[in-house]
Amino acid sequence: MKSDKISEAVVRRLPVYLRYLQELYKREVTTVSSQELGLRLDLNPAQIRKDLAYFGDFGRKGIGYDVAYLIDKIRQILKLDQQINVALVGAGNLGHALSNYNRYVKDNMKIVAVFDSQPSKIGSNINTLTVQPMEELVKTVKDLNIRIGIITVPDSEAQRVADYLVEAGVEAILNFAPIIIKAPAHIRIHTADFTTDLLSLAYYLENEAGKEEEEDVK
Amino acid sequence: MKSDKISEAVVRRLPVYLRYLQELYKREVTTVSSQELGLRLDLNPAQIRKDLAYFGDFGRKGIGYDVAYLIDKIRQILKLDQQINVALVGAGNLGHALSNYNRYVKDNMKIVAVFDSQPSKIGSNINTLTVQPMEELVKTVKDLNIRIGIITVPDSEAQRVADYLVEAGVEAILNFAPIIIKAPAHIRIHTADFTTDLLSLAYYLENEAGKEEEEDVK
Numbered sequence: 001m002k003s004d005k006i007s008e009a010v011v012r013r014l015p016v017y018l019r020y021l022q023e024l025y026k027r028e029v030t031t032v033s034s035q036e037l038g039l040r041l042d043l044n045p046a047q048i049r050k051d052l053a054y055f056g057d058f059g060r061k062g063i064g065y066d067v068a069y070l071i072d073k074i075r076q077i078l079k080l081d082q083q084i085n086v087a088l089v090g091a092g093n094l095g096h097a098l099s100n101y102n103r104y105v106k107d108n109m110k111i112v113a114v115f116d117s118q119p120s121k122i123g124s125n126i127n128t129l130t131v132q133p134m135e136e137l138v139k140t141v142k143d144l145n146i147r148i149g150i151i152t153v154p155d156s157e158a159q160r161v162a163d164y165l166v167e168a169g170v171e172a173i174l175n176f177a178p179i180i181i182k183a184p185a186h187i188r189i190h191t192a193d194f195t196t197d198l199l200s201l202a203y204y205l206e207n208e209a210g211k212e213e214e215e216d217v218k
Numbered sequence: 219m220k221s222d223k224i225s226e227a228v229v230r231r232l233p234v235y236l237r238y239l240q241e242l243y244k245r246e247v248t249t250v251s252s253q254e255l256g257l258r259l260d261l262n263p264a265q266i267r268k269d270l271a272y273f274g275d276f277g278r279k280g281i282g283y284d285v286a287y288l289i290d291k292i293r294q295i296l297k298l299d300q301q302i303n304v305a306l307v308g309a310g311n312l313g314h315a316l317s318n319y320n321r322y323v324k325d326n327m328k329i330v331a332v333f334d335s336q337p338s339k340i341g342s343n344i345n346t347l348t349v350q351p352m353e354e355l356v357k358t359v360k361d362l363n364i365r366i367g368i369i370t371v372p373d374s375e376a377q378r379v380a381d382y383l384v385e386a387g388v389e390a391i392l393n394f395a396p397i398i399i400k401a402p403a404h405i406r407i408h409t410a411d412f413t414t415d416l417l418s419l420a421y422y423l424e425n426e427a428g429k430e431e432e433e434d435v436k
Contacts, residue, residue, distance in 0.1 A: 008418075009227060015417035020398070040398065042407075079420045086416070094315035097370075101413060109420060148419055152315075172419040174412070180238070180258065188422035189260075192415045194392070195319060197408045198304070199233035200226075201366055201390040202297045202327060204406035 010051050011078075016041060017048070018074045024067050033064035075107075084109045085144050087170070089161050090152035091116040091124070091131045094176055098152060099126045111150070113140050117157070134164065141168035151175045162189075228269050229296075234259060235266070236292045242285050251282035293325075302327045303362050305388070307379050308370030309334040309342070309349045312394055316368060317344045329368070331358050335375070352382065359386035366390045373397045380407075 020041060024032055034052075038045035049059065056073065059065045075081050088095055088111050099111055114129045115137055116122060122133045132140060140146065149165035151158050151173060158177035165173060172188040175181050183189055238259060242250055252270075256263035267277065270288070273295050277283045293299050306313055306329050317329055332347045333355055334340060340351045350358060358364065367383035369376050369391060376395035383391060390406040393399050401407055 011421045012414060012418045014421070015414045016411070018417070019396075019411070019413070077421070078417060079423055079425065080417065082425075084420055084423065092315070093311045097310065097312035097315060098412065101416070107417060109417060147423055148416070150416070171423050174416055174419060176412075178237075188419060190415045190419055192412050193234075193237075194316065194394075194410050195237070196230060196233045197410045198319075198366070198368070198392050199236070199296060199298065199325060199327060200230045201392060201406060201408055202302055203229045203232070203295070205297055205302065205365055205389050207297065207300075 006054055010054060013043070013048075013051055014074050014078055016043075017052075018071065018078070018080075021067055021071045021074070025071060030067055031064045032067055032070075034059065036064070080108050082108060084148060085112045085146045086110060086148045086150060087113045087115065087137070087141060087144075087146045087165070088150045088152065089115045089134075089137070089165065090150075090176075091118075091121045091126055092152060094152040096126055098150060098176075099129065109148075112144050113146065115140075117153075134161075137164055138168040141165075141170060146170060148172045148174065151177055151181075153177065155179045224272055228272060231261070231266075231269055232292050232296055234261075235270075236289065236296070236298075239285055239289045239292070243289060248285055249282045250285055250288075252277065254282070298326050300326060302366060303330045303364045304328060304366045304368060305331045305333065305355070305359060305362075305364045305383070306368045306370065307333045307352075307355070307383065308368075308394075309336075309339045309344055310370060312370040314344055316370060316394075317347065327366075330362050331364060333358075335371075352379075355382055356386040359383075359388060364388060366392065369393045369395055369399075371395065 017037065020037065034045040034048045037043070037048050052059065086109060088098060091114055095114065099114065101111060111129070114126050114131050115134055116131050117134045121131050124131050147170055149170040151161050153161050155177040158175060158179055159181055162173055162175070162181045162183055166183050166187055173181065173183065175189060175191045178193060178195065180191070181189055235255065238255065239250070252263040252266045255261070255266050270277065273291065304327060306316060309332055313332065317332065319329060329347070332344050332349050333352055334349050335352045339349050342349050365388055367388040369379050371379050373395040376393060376397055377399055380391055380393070380399045380401055384401055384405055391399065391401065393407060393409045396411060396413065398409070399407055
């Protein structure tokens, strides 16, 4: 199967499955049904079966999925069976929060370097990492074989940082700045915009005035 | 149209459309085609047309969508035509980062209170808000008509905070803790898990060893 035929929506659900399967594995649960996964992850079981069927025939009727096997398969599909090094650019509050990622995630993906342009931040420590100046980005990306960059700088700096990351040779960027970043077509960019999550919640609120929903939505 | 028939995926894309349309509006662009939207937002134009058609017949063939009209419609659909107050629980790095949300978002949704259980944080200021003790949560939620809670506490505290928010009367929760939170069925919960964004990026990396992709994915 050609990987570029699989929609981004499916690819984005795979880590969600992986996370919960790893939780089951820790609890020594050996099999799980799509119904159970659906209930737990608030997804349609048919959708889950369809997602996983993209990659092969994993489930067995009446039994479900083998947890350990499915973890291996998803890790392989997501290419997490190799070590992937990540650089974080922006040592502000969000950068600090994200750097905790290393602490609780056991995947082969790791933040191995942190950068900032502010002199006051350079040299300070975030968890076990020392904040480096931007001038060291290109060399560090090469030396540590960094393949993904995370951008947590103010939006006015985000495009410049992205250009710099691309120049340094990263293949993918996770952007937390609330702007749309431009990059060459071979660079994969995901935007992590929590405002999207927040605003979409409003849809599920009851209308204050009561039963006007039907009319409002029309 | 019954709102509960619309899939979450569609609802989650609406704020993405809204954000970009607002940007166009600021630049005094009056119409936009689904092709243009798709190109800019990295989405399939047919998907965009389908999403918007759920709510009504907004577009005109050969002209596209009226930007101002579509902004109004999406805001109405998302119920952002009313003021929605939000409480943030957890005044750590992530809480600080999220509280900046108020600064750049012009929507009717606003973080109006911040809470933490740590005595060292209570009374400190985050932007214009003073961190309150958890004991004041119930009263403040009622007084300020807070309808959404954001959880940015450590995962060991997240479920307890969620229970507390539900008890206080919020209708929806945005959870940043890397755990799955349980709540009564009438409470809408979204989990904002940046690790999902990050891990899914790995899928789009080239295989290190070169052309093994076809075999690996199989």
